Structures are given as structure tokens and as C-alpha cells.
Amino acid sequence: MFGHVEVVDAGVAGVDLLRTVHTAGLVEAVQRASVDTRADVGHGVGTLETPAFAGMHDSAARVFSGSVDLARALVAGEIDHGVNFAGGLHHASADAASGFCVYNDCAGAIRAMLDAGVERVVYVDTDVHHGDGTESIFWDEPRVTTISVHESGHTLFPGTGYPGDVGGAGAEGTAVNVALPAGTGDAGWLRAVHAVVRPVVRAVEPQVLVTQHGCDTHVLDPLANLRVSVDGQRAAAVMMHDLAHEVAGGRWLALGGGGYELVDVVPRAWTHLVGVAAHHPIEPTTAVPQAWLDYVTEALGQQAPRRMTDGEPASFSTWESGYDPADPVDQAVMATRKAVFPLLGLDPWFD
Structure with missing residues (x-):
């Protein structure tokens, strides 16, 4: 126990557990590549976007197990909130690794909830990339x-996730995609999250809320083109936490995801996430621990941010303030609302 946070270990998920969402072929390919990183195993393993490395099966299976363990604990009533910021590996599909994601722990956690009898789960993905897997x-x-809610596939990997993608036959309205224009900052990003996520979650009334908090939406992230701040990411975490308490009885599983600015962004973003989940949110003006500043200087020869803030207000106008048809963000939001809201019994203009 560290303060208000209990840290628990996770074992390596067995093959049977992995196969609740993945094919035998993918699992066997990952196992083989873990021993022979040069083997041509297929299934997206050993590619430029998901390179093979020694021990990759055990590493990925441990992340998978961690999210499943938290999911089971939530359903059993043993915890209210769980965070696995090593998780959120949302690009892996049933049969293929993709986008640095080997096994999809998000899906594994949700499958475990369904197997335990949960009838309604909402998964919210705020990573800069579409949660395609x-x-x-x-x-x-x-x-x-x-x-x-992601940067449009017109400008970013994986090139999917458009408003018209609303779910398969018999599940129409269960896939919701907001494809934002490159360059969107806090005000637009938070407006989009608020205008789509909040009414959909309220309409579905999930028994558990699962959220993915890839922090590669940040303006400094080298692999994407949104302009969100750490303050904006913190605000989104607070929004998800409050929704879980409003709609899902407080049952909230929060996962990590992408994030490739490893000094200025990742440590602060996910520290804020853990603070929110622990019901002890960290004030943005809080000083970063001196021990971390010293470590970064000694290990990397650079200076880390001294505060838990980028100095941004993380403010936005709610949808109720009015729709601007000339605003590219509002156009993206409205496209999603028009495509999905009627399927959920919601009004695209007002709910």
C-alpha cells in the first residue's frame, strides 16, 4: 500500500485466458517470436509497427492478466476503481498484433466482465489513435x-474510425467514433469528449465503465498531431471518474495506452490518472518530486517539468452553448452525433 493506492502484482496470462479474445494462431506466433525474434510468424508480429523482442509473450501476457484481474475484482465488488497504466493496448485484433500492441488487454478485461455476467459495458478510448482492435x-x-475520440484516420494511423462506423448487424449504435481534425487542442478535444461520451454513457447506463487514457494526444507527442495539454488530459480523467460514479455505481477500470514523450508527458499524465482514481486528485500546480527531477537530469541530461501542469486552463464550451457549423471540431462532433445518436434514442442536436 502506497498512500491511498494499493499496488498489486499480475501473473502471466495463460493461453486459455488469452484465447478468450485472441486466436490460437496469434498466441502461437507471439510465443514463437519471443524465442526466435527473426522468425517469420505472421499475424502482425515482427513488423515495423510491432517488432518482435525476446520475452514479448510473457511481457504482453502479464499486462493482459493485470487488466483482467482488475476487471474481475471490480465485478466481484472487491474494488471500486482499478488502474493499469501499462495496459490500454487497443490496436491488437483477435488475430493480429498491431501498433505496438501484442495482446489486447482492454478486450480481455471486458470479456472477463461479460463472462462474469455483466450485461452492459461502455469502453471509452481517448488515445490519439482510433481504438480499432x-x-x-x-x-x-x-x-x-x-x-x-481520436485524430482522424485521414491524417493518422490506423486510418480507421469514422462516424459511419456504428457497429455490426444487431449491434448498431454500439460503435461510436469521433474523428477530430489534426491540430485540435484542449478546448475542442474536451468539447468533443463532453458532447459525445457523456450522453452516450448516460443512454447506455453501463454496469462498468472501462476507459483508455493514451496520453499521445499531447502537443509534444512525436507520433501524432493533436495539441492537448496535461491539464486537458487530467480534466478528461476527472470527467470519466465522475461518469463512472453517476452511471456505473462507481465501477471504473482505467487503462493507459499510447504516449511517446517519456519525460514531459507520460509520468505526469498517468500520475494524474492514478490520483483521480484514488480520490486524491493532484492539483495541477503541485511541484514534481525533486527525486524525479534529479533522476531525469542524471540519466538523460535534460530537465523535466517542475510542475504537474502545462499552465493551461483546460476549459471548453459545452455543446449546449451552440453548434458552430464553420468549426471543424463541431463538424466532426455533429457527424458522429447524427450517425449514432438516433440509434440510441438520442437527438443529435440537443441531448
């Missing part, structure tokens, strides 16, 4: 609603 695994599953 998780969406595809539950494309035809009416008990799972996946919401992804």
Missing part, C-alpha cells in the same frame, strides 16, 4: 459499446 473484437456484441 477493441472495436473490431466487439463489433457484433450488443452488450459492449465502444467510444473512440
